Structure formats: C-alpha cells, structure tokens
Amino acid sequence: MQSTEESLMLTLTENATDVVKTITEQTTESEAAGLRISKQESDPSALGLTPVESPQPGDQVLEADGARIYLDEAAAAALANEVLDAKVDESGSVQFGIAPQA
Numbered sequence: 001m002q003s004t005e006e007s008l009m010l011t012l013t014e015n016a017t018d019v020v021k022t023i024t025e026q027t028t029e030s031e032a033a034g035l036r037i038s039k040q041e042s043d044p045s046a047l048g049l050t051p052v053e054s055p056q057p058g059d060q061v062l063e064a065d066g067a068r069i070y071l072d073e074a075a076a077a078a079l080a081n082e083v084l085d086a087k088v089d090e091s092g093s094v095q096f097g098i099a100p101q102a
Contacts, residue, residue, distance in 0.1 A: 008080040010037075010071065011101060012064045019086035019094055020067035027051040034061075034068025037075040047075055049096060 012020070024033040032054040040046045055061055055070040062069040071079065085097045 009060070010062055010069065010076070010079040011083050012062070012067060012069065013083060013085040016084045016086040016096070017064050017067040019088065019096075020069060021065075023051055023094070024068065028053055030054060032068070034070050036070040036072070037079065038072040039074040039078075047078065 020035050023035060027033070028051060030053040034052060034055070036050050036052045036056070036059065037047055038050070040048045052070060056072065059070040059072055060076040062071065069084070079098065081101050082098045083101050085099065087095050087097075089095065
C-alpha cells in the first residue's frame, strides 16, 4: 500500500519523459542531470523549468525511465496531483503542459 505522500506526486507522460531526457542529454553530461521545477522569485505564481547538474538540498526527486525531475518544496506542493506533458512543434520548440491526474 502506498502512503498518501507517495501517491500525491507529479507524474510524467511518455512524451514528457522523452523530452526531459533529450534536454538533459543536450545540456549537461552529469549523471545526476535533470530538469528542476521551482517557483519563480520574480512571479511567485509562476513555475520555472531549468536544466541542472543535480538537485538542490530539499528537492523532491522524480525519476521516470531515465528522466529526472527535481521539484523545490513549493513546486512539489503545487504539482502534487498533476501530470506533466510535453510536445515539440515543427520548429523544434518545446512546450510543457500540466493537467490533473485522472
């Protein structure tokens, strides 16, 4: 049986997993590289996504098929029951989206 804390965690779609792996492979060679989601200081209602070498102290770590997402405390709380999706358009631009878990 999963604890409530474990069941309330951001999940990734297959597309998001692939995009996260591609971004981290292109931006860093660190074994612990991933994308970090954190609240923005300039706009506390906004989340930022940044490629990083490793998690920050206190980050929640999410791994899915080799893709790593690091969430700061505020982002982890805000995205606890959400699904992260991603798509790449014809020009190669990446767009991330968040939706409630089903």
